Amino acid sequence: MRAVVVEQYGVLPVVQEVPRPEPADGSVVLKVEATGLCRSDWHGWMGHDSDIVLPHVPGHELAGTIAAVGSGVHGWQVGERVTTPFICACGACEQCREGNQQVCPNQLQPGFNYWGSFAEYVAVPYAEVNLVRLPDDLDFATAAGLGCRFATSFRAIHQVGKVVAGENVVVFGCGGVGLSAVMIAAALGARVIAVDTNPDALKLAREYGASDTLQASSTTVQEIRDLGGAHVTMDALGSNDIVQQALLSLRPRGRHLQVGLLPSGVQLDVGRLIGQELQWLGSHGMPAHAYPEMLTLVATGNLKPADLITRTITLEQTPAALAALTNGTPAGVTVIKP
Structure with a gap:
């Protein structure tokens, strides 16, 4: 099969012919019909993930048709149309038995663990x-x-952050995660304030439901305060500077959602967290059993994830698109069709 292969961190990968995977016990093999290009893929390519072993094929947002079914897999047939969370949980550990597959200690992630x-x-x-x-x-x-x-933002905004109508929600970073969060929070009736450095991303944020958009600057925190402050903030990019702005933008007893990865760590003013009774909430993906609610809202038109797609590329165009993320995340979502 053809695949994008990373042989050295930070060096442009190439499309190569490599062996097609075989279905192990309990697994299936999918023919990839579409896969997303995500900033997490860039982090992996840059060597920020210790689970990756080179040579490596990235990619963790995917949908396709079942091409082969391994032994021990019941209820699934070749040819079925499917997707999967990027966190493939074991289903047998304590966390999985409690329904928290998104934090399964035995999880495997395509594009990272394999x-x-x-x-x-x-x-x-x-x-x-x-x-x-x-x-x-x-x-x-x-x-x-x-x-x-989209699933990560849905769980973060709706299930972890518990955003309700009338709250001020500030989303920092309007790439795919951030724009998804804008759309979802707006659908829940929140007043959404979107912050980004990219005017094109802010334009999309308005189209997807943001009431206000702010060009990121040294005055961002004061501008948010002038708009009433935030009940909920979300770092959808992953930046120490954004975290500081987000926490300073929160109203007393506000909630901060951390979704963006922070490979260089972060500094926290714990005194402010305590004194203002702020909540720091991490959110990591969404388990497969939680998809029906989201899919129902998509089917009814309340959520329109298709609108987030701004670019479709080929496998051959993927290495350059991955490398371009070094200069910033483009507006909207890029989808690869192998």
């Missing part, structure tokens, strides 16, 4: 726990984005 979906085929371990059937009218490109950015 070869991912920047390829024509990809394996999905623990298939019975992690596969999600797709509605017939949901296209593969839209479904691919659900596995990481």
